[in-house]
Ligand SMILES: CSCC[C@@H](NC(=O)CCC(=O)O)C(=O)O
């Protein structure tokens with residue numbers, strides 16, 4: 001496509017309830033949306049196109065080193081200029097964005113937002129859905145939910161019961177030192193051992209905690225997600241060898257190469273794929289393909305996306321190797337009002353968007369309410 005304008009929209013969305021992980025408590029989401037406008041050449045002429053992408057950086061650099069203000073700055077001052085400079089002598093396509101931006105170290109979430117916005121625009125030009133472009137084989141995907149750390153076990157059980165009443169296909173709970181064995185035991189005692197259940201520590205433990213973590217093996221968990229630090233590949237492999245619960249990595253998997261390393265070293269039997277964390281949906285598909293070839297299950301993680309990122313995640317989750325339910329809950333799990341038409345799971349499943357591109361776009365009247373900053377590049 002030919003990019004004519006890039007706009008950066010920052011929106012602020014209150015969460016319906018605080019979301020507590022081992023590293024933070026969030027009560028709102030500041031989200032950065034990339035809008036790309038331009039033209040796309042088709043067999044029957046040149047048409048105006050517009051695409052959207054969501055940057056999943058958090059408000060603060062606590063999940064990873066990226067954060068919204070930093071992502072906005074690096075897009076404005078490094079990434080967008082690089083794309084526009086390249087475009088002055090060669091066409092830019094979604095497939096070339098990663099190479100064009102490769103000289104900028106890091107910032108995968110910012111890069112991913114630009115790539116998917118350009119891909120969304122191109123797919124609108126082609127009249128093709130993201131799901132079809134990526135190679136999706138399903139028309140709906142399981143809808144599962146992530147439950148934050150609660151103030152008490154009774155409150156946790158109430159919240160889990162509420163989500164099960166909504167029909168979610170799987171429960172994931174956040175754990176951290178001091179909130180680990182007991183919440184898992186309580187859920188098993190209340191809801192039974194057949195409920196699909198997994199835990200996510202967001203890197204809160206160390207190998208010193210191995211004896212405690214091994215006690216999770218008695219609870220028939222689907223997996224244990226990122227118990228140790230992002231850089232601790234050797235340590236995750238050692239812990240995996242001592243546990244029967246499948247080891248899943250999230251923060252550690254930042255590219256297809258790191259996925260290959262983790263799998264070959266026995267640190268990951270399952271991978272949580274987040275397109276933003278790995279630099280884009282094209283890299284995410286590479287990880288899917290690699291994992292599938294090696295018999296490693298993958299599932300689609302979540303970063304509290306608005307409907308823009310949520311739509312793209314659903315398409316990704318419809319690829320054949322995504323064999324475990326992803327953190328793809330209804331919009332209402334986090335937001336009273338989404339910036340797009342709300343995504344609503346039904347019977348524990350989410351329909352894959354069929355429209356061109358990501359199959360979702362921001363609602364102008366909502367954007368007017370929630371936008372805190374707009375930059376035109
Ligand atoms: C606050 S950053 C959230 C990161 C976390 N994401 C979730 O728990 C899923 C959130 C969602 O449903 O979008 C993870 O480490 O997997």
Ligand SMILES: [Mg+2]
Nearest residue numbers: 200225226250
């Ligand atoms: Mg995680």
